[in-house]
Amino acid sequence: MERKIFHGNIKPADIAQALLGEFNQGNLLAQTIGQSDRMIVQISSRPDAMSGGMTAMTVTIQQMEEEGVIVELGQQAWLGLAASLGASALAAIRNPFSLLGRLDDIAQDFEHLQLGERIWQVIAKTVRTAGASTELSDKLKRLTCEFCHTANPVGEPACLACGAPLGNLQPDTCKKCGYVVKAGVKTCPNCKQSL
Ligand SMILES: [Zn+2]
Numbered sequence: 232m233e234r235k236i237f238h239g240n241i242k243p244a245d246i247a248q249a250l251l252g253e254f255n256q257g258n259l260l261a262q263t264i265g266q267s268d269r270m271i272v273q274i275s276s277r278p279d280a281m282s283g284g285m286t287a288m289t290v291t292i293q294q295m296e297e298e299g300v301i302v303e304l305g306q307q308a309w310l311g312l313a314a315s316l317g318a319s320a321l322a323a324i325r326n327p328f329s330l331l332g333r334l335d336d337i338a339q340d341f342e343h344l345q346l347g348e349r350i351w352q353v354i355a356k357t358v359r360t361a362g363a364s365t366e367l368s369d370k371l372k373r374l375t376c377e378f379c380h381t382a383n384p385v386g387e388p389a390c391l392a393c394g395a396p397l398g399n400l401q402p403d404t405c406k407k408c409g410y411v412v413k414a415g416v417k418t419c420p421n422c423k424q425s426l
């Protein structure tokens with residue numbers, strides 16, 4: 232399972248709509264389950280698809296208490312794909328020309344292999360269009376000094392108003408997945424990216 236967090240003015244329905252528009256066509260089928268604050272989008276191959284094995288992926292989009300969403304992409308499920316590719320490879324060893332009749336299947340299976348990547352691409356584009364990102368919004372970036380309650384920008388070592396040190400309280404995000412981390416953390420606890 233892969234998880235990304237997007238901060239800003241974005242709603243689960245925005246992402247669900249974009250995924251439906253992109254994936255509910257051709258050899259794929261997409262449907263949404265759930266209400267406004269928690270939506271699940273299931274993308275799968277059509278049962279009556281003309282080529283390729285069967286596959287399915289589930290995207291869960293959760294509204295955060297503050298503005299933004301948490302997106303989780305589940306493990307891709309396969310049915311028949313491994314067998315489909317395996318049979319092709321085996322047949323090709325015996326007779327290379329046998330592949331010709333299976334090119335549609337192979338092309339479709341390889342397309343399915345990139346499904347997860349394509350899902351993240353559609354999500355990234357939707358998020359960017361909405362003006363959200365894996366970085367904290369200016370509103371959330373501001374850190375309130377615990378002594379004088381002045382809002383300070385992120386990265387400021389000391390309170391602009393009273394000079395109290397802010398150092399370790401400063402929040403930041405992993406640029407890859409949007410997970411909120413404390414200043415000085417070396418590795419993202421969510422995606423293991425080094426910061
Ligand atoms: Zn202060």
Ligand SMILES: [Zn+2]
Nearest residue numbers: 405408419422
């Ligand atoms: Zn991360």
